[in-house]
Amino acid sequence: MEKEHQEIEQPKAVRCCDLPSNCDANQTGSVEVPATISQDNPDAGELDCGIEDPFPCKGDDAAITSTNGLSEPQGAEGEGAPASALSDGTAGEADGLSKPEGAAADEDDPPENVSDSASTDNTLEDSNEFMVTVLARGGLEDQADGTPSALSEAGGPAQGPAPSHRDEDVTAESWRRHRKHVFVLSEAGKPIYSRYGNEEALSSTMGVMMALVSFVQSGDNTIRSIYSDEHTVVFVQQGPLVLVSVSCSRQSEQQLRSELLYVYRQIVSMLTQASITRIFERKKNYDLRRLLAGSEKILDGLLNLVDSDPSFLLSAVHCLPLASSLRDSLSQILQKAITPNLVFSILIAKNQLLTIVQEKTVIEDARLEPADLHLLLNLIGASSAFQAGEIWTPICLPLFNPDCYFYAYISYLDPPECTVCLLLLSTDKEAFYAVAECKRKIDEGMRTQNALRSIARAQSYSASQVGVSDLRHFMYKPFDVPDNHRQLTQFTSPEMEAPYSSEEERMRLLDLYRYLHSRIHSSSRPLKLIYHVAERETLLAWVTSKFELYTCFSPLVTKASAINAITKLLRWIKKEEDRLFIRNPPKYSTTPNPSKSSRGGKGGSDRQDTTDNGFLSLL
Amino acid sequence: MPEYAKMKKPDVKLVILGDMNVGKTSLLHRYMERKFKETISTVGGAFFLKQWGPYNISIWDTAGREQFHGLGSMYCRGAAAIILTYDVTNWQSLVELEDRFLSLTDTANSDCIFAVVGNKADLTDPEAGLKEEEEEEEGEEEGGEGEKAERPARPPPTPPSPVARRKVHREDAIALYGRILRYKMLDERASLPAEKMCFETSAKTGYNVDLLFETLFDMVLPSILKKRSGNDSPTVDLEECRGAKRTKAGCCS
Numbered sequence: 001m002e003k004e005h006q007e008i009e010q011p012k013a014v015r016c017c018d019l020p021s022n023c024d025a026n027q028t029g030s031v032e033v034p035a036t037i038s039q040d041n042p043d044a045g046e047l048d049c050g051i052e053d054p055f056p057c058k059g060d061d062a063a064i065t066s067t068n069g070l071s072e073p074q075g076a077e078g079e080g081a082p083a084s085a086l087s088d089g090t091a092g093e094a095d096g097l098s099k100p101e102g103a104a105a106d107e108d109d110p111p112e113n114v115s116d117s118a119s120t121d122n123t124l125e126d127s128n129e130f131m132v133t134v135l136a137r138g139g140l141e142d143q144a145d146g147t148p149s150a151l152s153e154a155g156g157p158a159q160g161p162a163p164s165h166r167d168e169d170v171t172a173e174s175w176r177r178h179r180k181h182v183f184v185l186s187e188a189g190k191p192i193y194s195r196y197g198n199e200e201a202l203s204s205t206m207g208v209m210m211a212l213v214s215f216v217q218s219g220d221n222t223i224r225s226i227y228s229d230e231h232t233v234v235f236v237q238q239g240p241l242v243l244v245s246v247s248c249s250r251q252s253e254q255q256l257r258s259e260l261l262y263v264y265r266q267i268v269s270m271l272t273q274a275s276i277t278r279i280f281e282r283k284k285n286y287d288l289r290r291l292l293a294g295s296e297k298i299l300d301g302l303l304n305l306v307d308s309d310p311s312f313l314l315s316a317v318h319c320l321p322l323a324s325s326l327r328d329s330l331s332q333i334l335q336k337a338i339t340p341n342l343v344f345s346i347l348i349a350k351n352q353l354l355t356i357v358q359e360k361t362v363i364e365d366a367r368l369e370p371a372d373l374h375l376l377l378n379l380i381g382a383s384s385a386f387q388a389g390e391i392w393t394p395i396c397l398p399l400f401n402p403d404c405y406f407y408a409y410i411s412y413l414d415p416p417e418c419t420v421c422l423l424l425l426s427t428d429k430e431a432f433y434a435v436a437e438c439k440r441k442i443d444e445g446m447r448t449q450n451a452l453r454s455i456a457r458a459q460s461y462s463a464s465q466v467g468v469s470d471l472r473h474f475m476y477k478p479f480d481v482p483d484n485h486r487q488l489t490q491f492t493s494p495e496m497e498a499p500y501s502s503e504e505e506r507m508r509l510l511d512l513y514r515y516l517h518s519r520i521h522s523s524s525r526p527l528k529l530i531y532h533v534a535e536r537e538t539l540l541a542w543v544t545s546k547f548e549l550y551t552c553f554s555p556l557v558t559k560a561s562a563i564n565a566i567t568k569l570l571r572w573i574k575k576e577e578d579r580l581f582i583r584n585p586p587k588y589s590t591t592p593n594p595s596k597s598s599r600g601g602k603g604g605s606d607r608q609d610t611t612d613n614g615f616l617s618l619l
Numbered sequence: 620m621p622e623y624a625k626m627k628k629p630d631v632k633l634v635i636l637g638d639m640n641v642g643k644t645s646l647l648h649r650y651m652e653r654k655f656k657e658t659i660s661t662v663g664g665a666f667f668l669k670q671w672g673p674y675n676i677s678i679w680d681t682a683g684r685e686q687f688h689g690l691g692s693m694y695c696r697g698a699a700a701i702i703l704t705y706d707v708t709n710w711q712s713l714v715e716l717e718d719r720f721l722s723l724t725d726t727a728n729s730d731c732i733f734a735v736v737g738n739k740a741d742l743t744d745p746e747a748g749l750k751e752e753e754e755e756e757e758g759e760e761e762g763g764e765g766e767k768a769e770r771p772a773r774p775p776p777t778p779p780s781p782v783a784r785r786k787v788h789r790e791d792a793i794a795l796y797g798r799i800l801r802y803k804m805l806d807e808r809a810s811l812p813a814e815k816m817c818f819e820t821s822a823k824t825g826y827n828v829d830l831l832f833e834t835l836f837d838m839v840l841p842s843i844l845k846k847r848s849g850n851d852s853p854t855v856d857l858e859e860c861r862g863a864k865r866t867k868a869g870c871c872s
């Protein structure tokens with residue numbers, strides 16, 4: 001059946017697609033996302049925890065980022081207590097809980113980080129040295145001798161001398177000090193993308209990386225990561241592409257790995273996996289930049305979002321809080337504006353989801369993954385330069401199907417402000433005018449209901465609205481979305497307010513969350529509950545079978561009051577959930593007769609019918 | 620006429636083609652919004668409607684990236700005018716027009732008109748660069764009278780550097796125009812003259828931008844009128860495309 005489905009992109013639409021596609025190749029590969037976090041967990045784990053301390057310099061930057069709260073012994077205080085108080089949840093299991101958090105921290109970290117690299121085999125130490133020395137030659141010097149400068153950026157936001165990172169001097173100190181480098185190269189070692197500096201100038205560095213990958217490969221092994229004093233280097237190979245993250249952000253290897261997968265998927269979203277595979281099958285040293293030229297900003301934008309937007313960390317979608325009646329009427333407006341082959345109608349404001357309506361057959365059997373939606377949101381952000389127009393572009397949703405294109409219609413409903421964005425996805429390349437007509441209808445519907453005004457008034461909320469003193473911020477991701485477990489995974493989170501109003505502080509809080517997240521999802525020793533006393537705040541993270549919750553309190557909070565606060569918070573969320581989440585994602589049907597659909601007058605060619613059949617058979 | 624505007628049914632289609640980075644989006648943006656601002660490389664294509672007198676002209680700003688190459692012929696389907704854009708400081712961008720973009724226009728109307736446009740003239744031509752200070756300082760908003768953008772106003776204060784960077788001369792563009800006509804198997808004498816159809820523009824300063832678009836708009840009017848009288852089905856666009864495609868395939872093979 002998939003064979004038929006190929007017809008979708010067959011229509012010589014985009015050049016890379018006119019090659020015969022091997023859709024079936026990777027239908028399953030797509031399911032990766034939710035798994036990434038726990039997946040690469042070789043329980044070989046503890047083996048050689050002695051290899052290296054990933055954070056040997058903790059002491060140095062103690063004053064700079066409080067991520068290093070993890071090295072401070074204060075955690076002893078965290079001992080067991082929350083367990084008893086919170087045990088009404090499913091978190092009662094002794095395992096994660098009774099480990100006194102802080103006490104655990106010190107001995108905990110090395111194994112946690114090393115566990116993954118255990119799979120790297122025992123040449124790790126060698127390769128590390130190798131990496132460091134060769135990379136130094138290639139220009140990516142690893143400064144083992146604690147130049148403090150390297151650390152100073154660690155907690156800060158990616159400093160933003162705006163867009164022209166491309167022109168950076170890759171031999172400069174400032175280049176080396178970036179918090180997180182990302183490189184993409186082909187198996188043949190050809191540079192494809194570098195977050196900072198242009199790939200050309202980095203070709204020798206990338207060559208070295210590839211040499212390293214193949215060096216380990218030649219021993220029938222896969223290189224996964226390298227730890228040096230300040231940097232974590234993570235490798236991900238996806239088909240013919242190799243992605244490398246060189247980070248001093250202190251994120252866990254798993255997190256970095258899942259970020260690299262986002263990068264990979266964004267590339268797939270532009271080219272499809274099938275065509276990437278085919279291109280390199282034909283010509284091993286093809287220069288993929290030919291096809292990606294111009295997309296650097298999309299990848300740059302993605303990496304900035306990954307660093308600053310917790311949606312990526314949580315693999316969940318952030319909805320704009322909205323009275324459910326208003327959300328319902330928006331959905332109805334979308335539901336009424338349909339045309340054949342339209343499969344998703346999505347409304348976005350302020351980079352957050354307002355509502356999403358899906359074709360019936362689609363919603364029954366598949367769903368839009370948060371990761372795919374993140375890629376779409378990023379694309380919208382990157383293409384908004386000229387906002388008065390209506391964009392029509394092919395886009396692949398890698399988790400939905402990595403090998404075929406949808407056609408995305410993107411337009412703003414409120415020019416010239418351009419805050420409310422409509423995204424319509426069709427499977428028909430030729431459907432632009434029909435889809436644009438849907439937009440006209442939606443415009444009309446919005447106008448008669450004065451919906452734009454209501455949307456403009458909608459806002460995120462403040463943590464203070466919860467009515468719990470000391471609660472500064474939180475992120476709550478429910479697993480038990482009502483009614484439909486196949487629903488889009490969502491999370492809710494208040495605005496980040498003082499003291500997290502500066503870019504820098506926001507990043508610091510996110511780093512703390514990332515740290516907690518890495519502990520919770522540690523492959524070697526996952527925790528269910530963490531009470532973490534950091535320098536300037538106290539955090540509590542808690543995962544149950546029903547939700548995942550991260551909270552941030554003022555440092556003055558006591559454990560008892562924090563626990564109390566969480567009870568109140570959960571109650572508040574329960575009360576507000578109709579407003580905070582999309583509860584009943586509506587559907588429409590654009591294919592009343594799926595088997596032999598009535599394509600009507602509009603371009604009723606044979607091809608479209610196959611498209612349609614193919615599409616449905618996909619599901 | 621106002622009802623027309625509301626319905627926004629495009630009467631005629633104009634497509635901007637050309638390599639990545641030559642300034643297609645910037646040109647259109649300059650024309651529509653009277654501004655020059657930072658752009659992001661276009662994905663797919665972007666559709667705009669411009670009201671021109673009683674008519675609605677649809678304009679497709681396409682992506683120059685190779686990645687989207689295959690979509691080009693779709694955007695061109697049924698086009699009444701095509702702007703082939705190159706960058707005057709980049710010889711390859713002119714070459715690409717012939718190598719990569721010309722064939723996409725096979726789906727355009729048979730009476731489609733072509734313009735060859737060398738953008739970024741501010742980098743090579745003192746006169747084109749002139750307006751820059753003027754516009755950038757005080758509001759780009761004086762757009763209304765922008766029609767005179769091309770007027771060679773003040774005596775050029777000879778800005779020295781840019782002129783050196785010119786890589787494509789007007790004669791090269793004119794020669795290309797001739798080859799386009801030949802490709803289209805059009806009679807050179809019966810077609811619009813190259814001198815009239817080759818422009819040098821600057822999206823940055825606005826130089827010749829209004830002239831370009833408005834000349835083309837006026838030129839496609841007959842095509843609108845023909846279409847109106849011919850049939851007034853609202854789906855005329857699509858019908859026409861298919862028709863055009865078939866004819867083309869016929870005569871090309």
Ligand SMILES: Nc1nc2c(ncn2[C@@H]2O[C@H](COP(=O)(O)OP(=O)(O)OP(=O)(O)O)[C@@H](O)[C@H]2O)c(=O)[nH]1
Nearest residue numbers: 640641642643644645658660661683739821822823
């Ligand atoms: N000096 C100068 N620069 C220009 C001019 N027009 C565009 N640019 C610059 O050229 C770059 C590319 O402009 P775009 O308008 O995005 O190019 P494009 O042809 O739309 O590119 P794609 O969308 O990728 O096909 C931008 O950095 C513009 O600022 C011009 O007239 N003069």
Ligand SMILES: [Mg+2]
Nearest residue numbers: 643644660661
């Ligand atoms: Mg553009």
